Amino acid sequence: MESKDYIKDISDIKEMMTRSSRFISLSGLSGILAGVYALIGAGVAYWLVINSGREYLILNGRVFQLVMLDLILVAVLSILTAIFLTNRKAKKNGEKVWDSSSRRLVFNFLIPLVAGGLYILIILNQQKYGQSGALMLIFYGLALVNASKYSIGDIRYLGYIEIGLGLICAIYPGYGFWLWVVGFGIMHIIYGTMMYFKYERK
Structure with missing residues (x-):
C-alpha cells in the first residue's frame, strides 16, 4: 500500500514540476481560428492581385499596400484571439x-x-522578395520549435512542418502563395483541431 502511495506522490510531484516549467493553457481553438483567418486573408490577397490585372505584386503599388494591410489584420486577429481564448482556458483551469x-x-x-x-523587411526593401514566403514559413517554424520547450511539446511538430514547407517553398518559389496557404491556413486548422480534441474536449 505504501509503495502505491509513493508512486502516486512521485507522479503528483512530476506533474507539478511540469506545470511550473511549461505553459500549458494554449487554446487549440485559437489555432483553428488562426487558420481560418489565414485562409480568408489569403483569399482576399488573391482577389486583390487577380483584379489588379497582374500576376505579381509591385512593391510600391497600391495593391501591395493592401495585401500588407491584409496580412497585418490576419496577424492581429490571430494574436487577439489567442490571447482571449488562452486567458479563458487558463482561468477555467x-x-x-x-x-x-x-x-x-x-x-x-x-x-x-x-x-x-x-530580415524579411530588409530584403523587401532591397526588392528581393522572391523568398519572402519561404522565409515567413521557416522563421515561424523555428519560433514554434524554440517555444515548444516551454509549452505543449506537440507544438514542435507543427514547427517542423512549417520549416519543411518553407524549404520546399524556397526550392519552388512559384508555389509560394499556395504553400503559405497550406502552412498558415490548413496546418493551423489541423493542428488546432488535434490539440482541441487531445487536451480540451471533455
Whole structure:
C-alpha cells in the first residue's frame, strides 16, 4: 500500500514540476481560428492581385499596400484571439496567464520571429522578395520549435512542418502563395483541431 502511495506522490510531484516549467493553457481553438483567418486573408490577397490585372505584386503599388494591410489584420486577429481564448482556458483551469512559464514561452517564440520579420523587411526593401514566403514559413517554424520547450511539446511538430514547407517553398518559389496557404491556413486548422480534441474536449 505504501509503495502505491509513493508512486502516486512521485507522479503528483512530476506533474507539478511540469506545470511550473511549461505553459500549458494554449487554446487549440485559437489555432483553428488562426487558420481560418489565414485562409480568408489569403483569399482576399488573391482577389486583390487577380483584379489588379497582374500576376505579381509591385512593391510600391497600391495593391501591395493592401495585401500588407491584409496580412497585418490576419496577424492581429490571430494574436487577439489567442490571447482571449488562452486567458479563458487558463482561468477555467485555475492557472495564471502571465507567469514565469508564459514569459519564457513568449520570449523564446519572439526571438526567431522578430529576427525573421526584420530580415524579411530588409530584403523587401532591397526588392528581393522572391523568398519572402519561404522565409515567413521557416522563421515561424523555428519560433514554434524554440517555444515548444516551454509549452505543449506537440507544438514542435507543427514547427517542423512549417520549416519543411518553407524549404520546399524556397526550392519552388512559384508555389509560394499556395504553400503559405497550406502552412498558415490548413496546418493551423489541423493542428488546432488535434490539440482541441487531445487536451480540451471533455
